[in-house]
Amino acid sequence: MPGKTRRGLSSPLKQLDRDYLALGLEGSANKLGAGVIKHSPDGSVTVMSNIRHTYITPPGEGFQPRDTAQHHRDWIIKVIQDAMKQAGIEMSALDCICYTKGPGMGAPLQSVAFVARTLSLLYKKPLVGVNHCVGHIEMGREITGAQNPIVLYVSGGNTQVIAYSQQRYRIFGETLDIAVGNCLDRFARVINLSNDPSPGYNIEQEAKKGKRLLSLPYTTKGMDVSLSGILTSTEAYTFDKNYRPIDTGEEGTFTPADLCFSLQETVFAMLVEITERAMAHIGSKEVLIVGGVGCNERLQEMMGIMAKERGGQVFATDERFCIDNGIMIAQAGLLSYRMGFQTALSKSTCTQRFRTDEVAVTWRA
Structure with a gap:
């Protein structure tokens, strides 16, 4: 459900002069997610939308990369549309588009990264590649208030x-x-x-x-x-x-x-x-x-x-x-974007192996 979370903790992040909005896209495994997050000048963080669709296989079967990627391609437009509709904004209002760079399954990651690049070009919005693990951590810290x-x-x-x-x-x-x-x-x-x-x-x-x-x-x-x-x-x-x-x-x-x-x-x-x-x-x-x-x-x-x-x-x-979602990618991506980080289009790849400790967490003191 959309709603405000706790006031942000002290960090190197500069005081905002307006609301900042980010769209996050997640698809590293069988969960496909899109979410919109808002950072406000008063330090609050608002979950504007958080939509997810899961690829479910029959009992006794796992999910294969090719089939999972096809599921993501089939559903991603609707998931994004639902996220934007729930957030009540247009693409033009976004400050950046964030996507999962890795780690995860190759084919599903590539399917979502392709859509993120397309939206970036179409609406002239900066791209931010996000480490999946860091997304989990930053959303967990924000929601729970853990110091x-x-x-x-x-x-x-x-x-x-x-x-x-x-x-x-x-x-x-x-x-x-x-x-x-x-x-x-x-x-x-x-x-x-x-x-x-x-x-x-x-x-x-x-x-x-x-x-x-x-x-x-x-x-x-x-x-x-x-x-x-x-x-x-x-x-x-x-x-x-x-x-x-x-x-x-x-x-x-x-x-x-x-x-x-x-x-x-x-x-x-x-x-x-x-x-x-x-x-x-x-x-x-x-x-x-x-x-x-x-x-x-x-x-x-x-x-x-x-x-x-x-x-x-x-x-x-x-x-x-806690389950893979787009809003965690939006949260980590927007924190990174506010510190001046962007992913160049030529570098907007994805990788199955992306260590948690490879990421410079510049937004924390």
């Missing part, structure tokens, strides 16, 4: 523990193989859960029914985690269709819900551990959870218990802002 948190960024393609230092978001730890969202999504496909609204959400609902915690690998390596082994081990429990253990050392029977519960509990415990280690390292009392998996209430609960024990607190957003 200087340790960030746990958890999504389908990324798992990172991040802290800000000297105008960079520094990566303290990350996955050594697959991302947590990918881990959950792939297991959802193994047990044939629906992809509507998302496989991770349906894993969460199944986990609530689970009663038995099964033994699974727990792999933290310093500040990093490894998730491919736990996925393989959880899949091994499904080899017997009657759900009897095979070469696992477990006894008795269990249910698919028990597997979802066990996988979720173990993986989230690993994430809480490395986040707590980062908090101790820099003396932070705040944790900000961003990314699609950040909507998971059990993850928020477990992180909240840890933070409370340390005298801190957890900040998280709901599905409007």
Whole structure:
């Protein structure tokens, strides 16, 4: 829903003499989003619109880059039109057009970047390429009011523990193989859960029914985690269709819900551990959870218990802002634009690999 967020924190950003408006376009995976954001002279930030359309595949299937890109091409005009209509403005009123430069899936990224370039040329508006991860962080900070948190960024393609230092978001730890969202999504496909609204959400609902915690690998390596082994081990429990253990050392029977519960509990415990280690390292009392998996209430609960024990607190957003969306790209892009950054048309490419710590975060002190 459109509306104002908190007043902005002190930063190197100059005082505005008028409202600034940006359109953000996101399409790095199966979520296609467009949103309009407004920065006002009084320091407030207003979400004017935030429209999203998701490419959903049948149960047991993932989404392929080519098909996802086709979905984005089919829907992007309508999504942009709906965003502009909800915002109540014309393209001529925009100060810049922001798009996801990366990281993400190549073909979907290229489809959205092409539209951003076309709009830039058509309406003579500056382009701003945005790092997807930084978009999540900046929207999370704006919505929640977190001052200087340790960030746990958890999504389908990324798992990172991040802290800000000297105008960079520094990566303290990350996955050594697959991302947590990918881990959950792939297991959802193994047990044939629906992809509507998302496989991770349906894993969460199944986990609530689970009663038995099964033994699974727990792999933290310093500040990093490894998730491919736990996925393989959880899949091994499904080899017997009657759900009897095979070469696992477990006894008795269990249910698919028990597997979802066990996988979720173990993986989230690993994430809480490395986040707590980062908090101790820099003396932070705040944790900000961003990314699609950040909507998971059990993850928020477990992180909240840890933070409370340390005298801190957890900040998280709901599905409007934690799941990939256009407004987060607009927010990070407009902050960058206000610091004088623009993406030249000749440089308006996209990339599947774009590290969070490659971005100069000039708008923070």
